[in-house]
Amino acid sequence: xxxxxxxxxxxxxxPQGNVDEDCFTFESQEISPPGPGEVHIRNIYLSCDxxxxxxxxxxxxxxxxxxVRAVGEVVATADPRFAVGDVVWGFLAWERYxxxxxxxxxxxxxxxxxxxxxISVRGMIGLTAWVGMMSIGQPAPGDTVVVSAAAGAVGSVxxxxxxxxxxxxxxxxxxxxxxxxxxxxxxxDAAIDYKSGVSxxxxxxxxxxxxxxxxxxxxxxTVLNAVLxxxxxxxxLAICGGISQYQVEGQEETNLAKLMGSGATMKWxxxxxxxxxxxxxxxxxxxxxxxxKIVYYEDIADGFENVIPAFLGLFRGENxxxxxxxxxxxx
Amino acid sequence: xxxxxxxxxxxxxxPQGNVDEDCFTFESQEISPPGPGEVHIRNIYLSCDxxxxxxxxxxxxxxxxxxVRAVGEVVATADPRFAVGDVVWGFLAWERYxxxxxxxxxxxxxxxxxxxxxISVRGMIGLTAWVGMMSIGQPAPGDTVVVSAAAGAVGSVxxxxxxxxxxxxxxxxxxxxxxxxxxxxxxxDAAIDYKSGVSxxxxxxxxxxxxxxxxxxxxxxTVLNAVLxxxxxxxxLAICGGISQYQVEGQEETNLAKLMGSGATMKWxxxxxxxxxxxxxxxxxxxxxxxxKIVYYEDIADGFENVIPAFLGLFRGENxxxxxxxxxxxx
Numbered sequence: 317x318x319x320x321x322x323x324x325x326x327x328x329x330x331p332q333g334n335v336d337e338d339c340f341t342f343e344s345q346e347i348s349p350p351g352p353g354e355v356h357i358r359n360i361y362l363s364c365d366x367x368x369x370x371x372x373x374x375x376x377x378x379x380x381x382x383x384v385r386a387v388g389e390v391v392a393t394a395d396p397r398f399a400v401g402d403v404v405w406g407f408l409a410w411e412r413y414x415x416x417x418x419x420x421x422x423x424x425x426x427x428x429x430x431x432x433x434x435i436s437v438r439g440m441i442g443l444t445a446w447v448g449m450m451s452i453g454q455p456a457p458g459d460t461v462v463v464s465a466a467a468g469a470v471g472s473v474x475x476x477x478x479x480x481x482x483x484x485x486x487x488x489x490x491x492x493x494x495x496x497x498x499x500x501x502x503x504x505d506a507a508i509d510y511k512s513g514v515s516x517x518x519x520x521x522x523x524x525x526x527x528x529x530x531x532x533x534x535x536x537x538t539v540l541n542a543v544l545x546x547x548x549x550x551x552x553l554a555i556c557g558g559i560s561q562y563q564v565e566g567q568e569e570t571n572l573a574k575l576m577g578s579g580a581t582m583k584w585x586x587x588x589x590x591x592x593x594x595x596x597x598x599x600x601x602x603x604x605x606x607x608x609k610i611v612y613y614e615d616i617a618d619g620f621e622n623v624i625p626a627f628l629g630l631f632r633g634e635n636x637x638x639x640x641x642x643x644x645x646x647x
Numbered sequence: 648x649x650x651x652x653x654x655x656x657x658x659x660x661x662p663q664g665n666v667d668e669d670c671f672t673f674e675s676q677e678i679s680p681p682g683p684g685e686v687h688i689r690n691i692y693l694s695c696d697x698x699x700x701x702x703x704x705x706x707x708x709x710x711x712x713x714x715v716r717a718v719g720e721v722v723a724t725a726d727p728r729f730a731v732g733d734v735v736w737g738f739l740a741w742e743r744y745x746x747x748x749x750x751x752x753x754x755x756x757x758x759x760x761x762x763x764x765x766i767s768v769r770g771m772i773g774l775t776a777w778v779g780m781m782s783i784g785q786p787a788p789g790d791t792v793v794v795s796a797a798a799g800a801v802g803s804v805x806x807x808x809x810x811x812x813x814x815x816x817x818x819x820x821x822x823x824x825x826x827x828x829x830x831x832x833x834x835x836d837a838a839i840d841y842k843s844g845v846s847x848x849x850x851x852x853x854x855x856x857x858x859x860x861x862x863x864x865x866x867x868x869t870v871l872n873a874v875l876x877x878x879x880x881x882x883x884l885a886i887c888g889g890i891s892q893y894q895v896e897g898q899e900e901t902n903l904a905k906l907m908g909s910g911a912t913m914k915w916x917x918x919x920x921x922x923x924x925x926x927x928x929x930x931x932x933x934x935x936x937x938x939x940k941i942v943y944y945e946d947i948a949d950g951f952e953n954v955i956p957a958f959l960g961l962f963r964g965e966n967x968x969x970x971x972x973x974x975x976x977x978x
Contacts, residue, residue, distance in 0.1 A: 370907075536904055550920070561904040569900035573867055573892040575915040576701075586908040589881070
């Protein structure tokens with residue numbers, strides 16, 4: 317029997333500065349059965365990502381559900397491409413149940429590994445790390461690679477990819493717990509604690525005496541500026557995200573003149589330009605994880621009522637790895 | 648008979664802020680005949696380039712001649728690679744005569760076009776435009792390309808290359824004379840006068856309603872920042888020089904966060920990483936100029952005593968095209 321009652325989270329106020337609980341409203345709604353070409357999904361894992369904060373300021377509609385990636389189980393279908401019991405992922409929303417067009421969903425193959433990985437390491441998160449590090453950063457044996465938010469969802473993969481490609485990898489993370497994690501569990505060669513009180517510029521100079529060849533940036537602002545002062549000749553910078561700047565009005569500025577003639581390349585890439593690479597990537601990453609070459613940590617909260625606290629915690633740097641919320645059980 | 652007396656310009660004070668005549672001293676010195684492997688050159692054309700200003704702050708040695716590119720005639724030789732009467736170019740100095748290692752000189756073929764072009768459009772200046780526009784900017788038919796210092800030594804070539812590659816080209820230049828020149832003589836589709844009093848941001852929005860796909864930057868600072876506000880998706884920015892910033896202490900800063908996810912690529916290239924491309928480029932550019940596909944303007948001052956005024960004038964934007972000083976006659 318398919319459910320008829322849904323619970324969802326609406327964006328009801330645009331955040332000014334720091335996002336807080338007052339921006340969201342929980343609501344119950346009836347669900348109609350799926351129409352032709354549609355599928356009805358019981359959501360299992362909902363994604364919490366820093367970039368959502370940016371879209372809450374402008375792109376997302378007020379009074380509407382918040383679009384996020386989710387993994388769920390098909391509970392009713394009006395399309396021949398999916399059967400009841402199939403596990404799928406798609407851009408759904410922070411809600412218990414979703415109705416989606418079959419054309420917008422992708423089957424998740426449980427033989428490839430954990431189901432949740434379809435929206436983390438084996439999904440767009442992992443692809444983001446792959447494109448930024450391998451296509452833009454292009455680490456080579458002997459290179460020094462720096463990754464910020466090194467313990468985070470994307471950074472943790474980016475750093476491990478650079479290590480597999482033969483580079484020396486230095487992570488930047490906040491706090492002792494993350495710094496140890498990055499070196500001990502993720503195999504980084506060194507890590508810098510930006511909260512330690514030591515100047516980041518000095519720490520970078522110590523950790524990267526020959527300069528930084530590749531920088532994978534997840535945070536922007538002060539950290540980016542410190543790395544710009546330590547670049548080697550011909551450095552490649554993959555600019556992925558800027559969590560430090562998402563909630564700030566007066567943003568950190570950079571003197572670009574210092575890069576003159578440096579041979580440096582900075583690319584502000586968007587993963588949406590690379591979605592065609594996802595199918596091949598899924599297979600590749602499943603193999604790397606299966607062989608233990610990439611280890612991946614997820615930071616999973618439980619319960620639909622915890623979606624907002626889990627999301628807000630991202631901006632306090634709470635999470636070790638990819639933050640997800642489990643809102644119902646795996647099949 | 649080879650000369651025994653030379654006249655040269657020494658850097659005797661490092662410029663603070665704006666460079667002026669007090670930084671330089673004219674001196675007479677005796678010249679010894681060329682030793683083994685050396686060649687004695689009567690300089691004809693001396694180069695004046697904005698980038699020299701940067702090197703005067705640190706890289707160039709105090710009390711020494713100022714290294715610049717020059718074209719000259721061999722007047723004595725102690726190396727079999729060159730004969731008296733050959734025209735050569737090399738990194739020589741602001742001086743009437745130079746003694747140089749034959750290995751550091753390149754023969755100039757007068758059949759390829761004007762001799763002076765060996766250190767302008769057919770030389771490193773032209774190669775700078777070529778690398779920045781073609782390898783980094785990669786203009787395609789239908790693209791909108793913006794070039795700053797559009798009437799200058801490098802910009803004038805960069806803009807014409809983009810036009811030949813099928814793009815729509817918008818130049819930025821200072822003053823009515825340059826703006827007309829760029830459109831009427833160089834074939835740009837449009838030009839913006841940054842000195843007109845109209846906001847550069849508005850002018851760019853008018854001239855580039857679909858956004859800027861390629862930006863070739865010769866000036867940095869305010870102009871670069873205005874272009875950053877008008878980028879199209881996936882824009883390519885070739886950062887070549889920053890004449891507006893060379894003499895400034897507190898430099899214009901940029902909020903990089905606005906580029907997040909834009910797909911933009913910025914490369915601060917150095918022509919010294921591309922010198923191996925020069926021989927093939929010389930042939931290519933000689934053909935393009937010979938066929939009239941690229942027109943090139945040189946702004947040639949006369950007389951060794953005018954080297955410093957010609958150089959200082961660059962920072963007042965006096966020059967239309969490449970500034971050179973003719974210090975003796977062509978053979």
